[in-house]
Amino acid sequence: DEGKASLKIENLNFSELLKELYEAFTIVAMRKNIGFTFSAPEVIRINGDSIKLKQLFSNLIDNAIKYTPDGGGISLKVQSGKDQVTVVLKDTGIGIPSDNLPYIFDRFYRVDTSRSRLSGGVGLGLSICQWIVKAHQGTIDVKSQPHYGTTFVITLPTKLA
Ligand code: ATP
Ligand code: MG
Numbered sequence: 001d002e003g004k005a006s007l008k009i010e011n012l013n014f015s016e017l018l019k020e021l022y023e024a025f026t027i028v029a030m031r032k033n034i035g036f037t038f039s040a041p042e043v044i045r046i047n048g049d050s051i052k053l054k055q056l057f058s059n060l061i062d063n064a065i066k067y068t069p070d071g072g073g074i075s076l077k078v079q080s081g082k083d084q085v086t087v088v089l090k091d092t093g094i095g096i097p098s099d100n101l102p103y104i105f106d107r108f109y110r111v112d113t114s115r116s117r118l119s120g121g122v123g124l125g126l127s128i129c130q131w132i133v134k135a136h137q138g139t140i141d142v143k144s145q146p147h148y149g150t151t152f153v154i155t156l157p158t159k160l161a
Pocket of ligand 1: 059063064067068091093094095096104109110111112121122123124125126127150
């Protein structure tokens with residue numbers, strides 16, 4: 001399909017890709033005194049577009065840091081299944097009200113612009129994330145509770161159909 005055709009598919013170590021992002025963003029999180037933990041098997045090989053996958057998880061981690069107040073925490077967990085990998089990114093941030101949740105993947109949508117104006121951004125990050133996940137034939141789901149935090153669950157097939 002159209003999405004897959006615009007990807008540059010290669011066989012890659014998905015754990016390593018995420019570990020490198022984790023290490024880069026740990027420095028950003030430290031500046032906000034946010035604890036950041038990572039757990040993943042040593043090697044998970046999948047077929048995917050490494051640049052797009054980095055963009056996907058950079059956007060999500062950037063949000064997690066941006067929308068988590070000083071002193072909070074973020075965890076990034078990777079699990080490998082038979083035909084797919086699952087990534088769980090959890091933060092203890094400001095959360096997203098359930099009324100807004102259906103729209104967060106829309107282009108230019110930002111929850112309560114007054115609260116998020118300070119943190120910059122135009123509201124494109126998650127729409128790009130959704131596009132990248134769909135092009136990889138995966139899924140992205142979100143659960144959130146205002147004042148307690150947000151969890152994104154991403155699944156990606158190890159091989160594209
Ligand atoms: P951009 O990513 O373009 O810099 P942005 O971060 O505002 O801007 P998105 O990444 O698309 O835009 O996110 C859309 C909105 O969803 C955000 O403005 C924010 O209100 C909400 N949001 C996204 N991730 C989180 C999160 N982890 N915790 C709380 N709110 C979030
Ligand atoms: Mg964003």
